[in-house]
Amino acid sequence: MKRNIKQQSFFNELKKWVISAIFIILALLVLSSCADRAKPFNLVLLPDTQVYSRLYPEIFRSQTEWIVQNADSIAFVLQQGDITDRNSEEEWQNAVAAFSVMDGKVPYTFVPGNHDLGPGGSASNRDAELFNKYLPYDRYSKMAHFGGAFEPGKMENTYHTFRAGGLDWLILSLEFGTRDKILRWAGEVIEAHPKHKVIINTHDYMYSDDTRMSIDRDHSWIPQRYGVGEDTGDESVNDGEMMWEKLVSRYPNVLLVFSGHVLHSGTGQLVSTGIHGNDVYQMLANYQSGVEGSENGGNGFLRIVTIDPENKTISVKTYSPYINEYKTEPDQQFVFENVQLH
Template sequence: MKAIRLVFLLMIGMMFFYFHYSTQTNASSSAFKIAILPDTQIYAESYPNIFNAQTQWIVDNSQAQNIKFVLHEGDITNKNSTTQWQVAQNAMRKLDGVVPYSVVPGNHDIGTNGSSDTRNTILYNTYFPLSHYSGTSTFGGVYTAEPTKYDNNYHTFSAGGTNWLVLSLEFGPRDPVLDWANQVVSSHPNHRVIVVTHTYMFYDETRHNAGHSWNPHSYGLASGAGGVNDGEEMWNKFVKLHPNISFVLNGHVLDDGEGRRVSIGDHGNKVYQMLSNYQMQTNGGNGYLRLLEIDPVNGTVKASSYSPYLNQYKSDWQNDFLYTNVELGTPAAPTKPVLLDNFNDGNLSGWTIVDEGTISAPSSWSSSGGRAVQASNIYGPDVPSVDNRKGTFAYYNKTAAMNWNNYSVEAILKSTDNDGIGLMFYYKDPNNYYKVDLDSERNFRKLFKMKNGVETTLATSAGAYTVGADMTLKATVRYGKITVTLNGANLFGTVTDSDLTGGTVAMYSWGSQNAYYEDVRVQPANALMTDDFNDNNINGWTVVDEGTINAPSAWSVVRGEVGQTSNIYGPDVSSTNNRKGTFAYYNNSGAFSWTNYSYSAILRSTDDDGIGLMFRYQNQNNYYKLDLDKQRNFAKLFKVVNGVETMIATATAPGYTQGANSNLEVKVIGNQIQVFQDGKDIFGGPVTDNSLTTGTVALYCWGNQNSYFDDVSVYPL
């Protein structure tokens, strides 16, 4: 009888497993799966049977489920002890020769008793040594500065007709590790990249950043050489820079242990970022693991959470979700630069030198070893100068470059002195340009404007550069908005200035003997605008309150995300059209002439009323508006022309999931409007209307306390 019961239970389990997948997915033959193991620390400490059940299930189902790779997100152990490492090794070694896999250290795998007081990973590398992976078919390499360690590693494999690269990075990666990661990803342009690191996303659907609990900066290892980087810093210094990064996966974060968002990188590519961590649940997680089903033919990514220990799936929105219209083929090539000079030809052909300083003149420019070099101490008017400084610069002298606008200029700079070094852009002549000046001795970074020979300081911040170290300086100017980053960190936020309309680029030096420049790159800034609000202000946006109940609105920026926390609305609670709430429109004068574009943003609400986007906005009486309402179960598209509102499309839909990030994209070309929510066409196809032809964009909410907006971008179509 016991045997009969056991067979019956097994049959029920198999039926459940089959039913779950056969009814919830329609995968193509190209689909494959990635299995993700988050935070197994409690299993290694107290429940080795659960750890073994996870990996044994993967082994037993690798072919039936077409599992192509297994990723461990770190915190393999809890106390970094030999006993726990032995448990982990026994469990993970079951995968050997069956499914390729990689591991990465979490904070509990590092330092004394797993405290991450130092970056000591001796036990990690003892039980998961480089030698165990270096001979496998998928192994690609490790961090070159630590050639005997497996702390930072990458693997490659092919699946679904696409080449993939899995890049595993240590807890709170150090700056030099991110430099290496940038090189690895750049050298594999035809691979789609999955980044795995122990912490990156936070449970509030934002990236791990300042003010969040369990931030890498709060651990002892943060004081070590190279420091640490949290999720937001990784995004700015690494992830967003590459067109071929598709996924970032992490564990670590507690609370509900779930979080996700889709962000748009610098090349217009979507990056799917996901947190999964089950350790807070019974038995340290009850054996749940995350499965990603990737289907290149259908362009879908389905996430599910399954426990081999319980033989159960989770069915809530955070553990069972689907992304559609996902780019999963060979990555598109990055935008071709209009200028790329690596000086490997050994000359400065194409550059014109201008000496303005008179002390220690003349300058001494040359090209050597793949770098432009300026070896003179030329400066003026005197040593204490912190503005109106006259040094030397070399500008790119092609005629067409004098008309460049809306671009980014980037270069690797180094100085073995400690005085002024930087870049100039929108250069027309010695009396008209923008200049970024970095000075280590005087501890400043400054952005200047020279207009008709008069210099103005546009922005300044304190900080020195490291003498003798390479640093990547990048300035981006698009439609009167200027951002400057140093090694990926934003120096001044977003600076608004439209006095200069275009020009070429230049390399600049002041009193800096042995200043070096390499890989000078100029690329079009394709976006009409982007705003990630990481400067923690809403500059460039104008707030308009139309509702009168619970007015006024309350817009602010917290941790790089716009929030509107008032319940402002009108005319009444039951309204489903002609609703008057609050909105913030992008107020750049040129934006009112935008015609055909793609407008996207991340939206989130912990309330259940109206939230959405407005576009082709001309004034309060003329615009299009997308309004999503969870409580009233609708998605509606309105036009307002000469103050008269008309609904032009509607769909019965839940509107959105409370507390979850929702990716909205509006594409407007001529008289065709198409709206996507998390990749799904809300209205089933283009909506036709030719009432409004140009206008800017806006963020909108109605009766919706705690509405959040982030990663706003507009690209021309």
């Protein structure tokens, strides 16, 4: 009888311990979930690094070193093309030296700009031999968050997934002068990720007058005016307005479009409503030589995009880790409010 009482006492204590452990685990899961939902996170944009690759590799490296130092708050780094200026071996070596600082520390993606294609960076054709030699598919396809490519073995058009702020995200990184067949592929990738918020990362899309690049508005630097723009059929290029009509506006989960390429002020922003009623936040940022007020190929300025799902905001700041300064003009520092993230 005493043994049964002892056994019963043991099982009662065990039951209490198990129940307590379950409550603790559930509490931790709830707290973890809440933290995931509430925590803002940053994206970092590295537009048009071409002059750094040619003349100021130390500036390019200062950007990626700062990113690694702040990796805990950065979910993803997106480079908007024109990685190099003249598509030369030396420039690609400098670019890879800067990029590789981030390897295994923070995920990143990139696209070819017009200066990364063709002989001398002319974009007279779609020769991306050096782009794929120095940024090889065999290496990057093995990295965390890599989702796939339009053409296995080539990195010109890729997609990536990650989770931040309690949400699933999809990045589509698309080539300069994005072709019809690439836009169709991108649409298929979006359709396969209906619950992901979509970010489109490309070289040429927004213009400095706060509209999308368009041949109909006689904009400069449109892809139709380069050698690659002479192709027809499935190889036909698309400017920003065409990309909006054929891809960006068509899916309810598209949220952001980032681009570079354009000079003048090097900035532009536009909020447009897609056919499903979703707002799409579209931004141009460029700091390279030729942009008004640019020094040293851009002086290391990059964009910090902070997404805060709880407060429904997307905040943008422009900062240079090279000179430790912010740009605070209204086109360089601003906030989008009432952003529908859920």
